[in-house]
Amino acid sequence: MKLRLLQATAFLALAFAFVIPAKADAKPQNLLKDFNQDRKTDILWYQPSSGRVNAWLLDGTKVVSNPDLSWNVPGDSGWEIKGTGDFNQDGKTDILWYQPSSGRVNAWLLDGTKVVSNPDLSWKVPGDSGWEIKGTGDFNQDGKTDILWYQPSSGRVNAWLLDGTKVVSNPDLSWNVPGDSGWEIKGTGDFNQDGKTDILWYQPSSGRVNTWLLNGTKVVSNPDLSWKVPGDSGWEIKGTGDFNQDGKTDILWYQPSSGRVNAWLLNGTKVVSNPDLSWKVPGDSGWEIVSR
Ligand SMILES: [Ca+2]
Ligand SMILES: [Ca+2]
């Protein structure tokens, strides 16, 4: 009887071993922001005045089409888009919303650009706590999207480790950065291609762009990127992605005054080239890139 159980367990373990390689695929997808599942990074836009949520479906830096998502959310509802991820592990990009007044954190589970359902996460965080959502990632390498929080007053950086929309634990990262340092979290990515989520920082006053290379929630090193961009240039970091499909994280920039959208194609922390995207959007259009 015991032997049979052992055999059954061994068989089950073997079955799981075969499933695991396919799941590893979920990690890059998590960073892609890919609304049409062609494995090419797309860009998410939001216009608070109309409530429209729009996706630029890209072929590299070329805009191929720009469908609206199926639901609208007027900005005066107090809801804000805080990032993207894959909260139900179906390989399709979802959207993360936050309403500071109620503290609710909500996920739009998408099938492409169609909203299928919108469950709340299991924890709430009132906006007056001073905590801000800064992005998503997979900080414990379980293939499930987690949420990155930052509290400028204390300098604490915190990760909500999620099982779908359930918060399982919330460890602090190993380093602190007080908000009055002028450093701001601008996104997440995997800058050293080790399959572990890293954090992107920017200091407008110095123009420095910096990465925290992480091992889970531990900061291992923090190299600067090879280029600087002073904040008074009017350029703003709007997110990350992989715009040339080389498996390396790139950075998305936007200059509202000119309407230019630009991609820094990176090799690790080295900027290799910086092509503009094929479309422009003037800042006074009221459209904002929310592609974290
Ligand atoms: Ca795509
Ligand atoms: Ca999904």
Ligand SMILES: [Ca+2]
């Ligand atoms: Ca995770």
Ligand SMILES: [Ca+2]
């Ligand atoms: Ca990494």
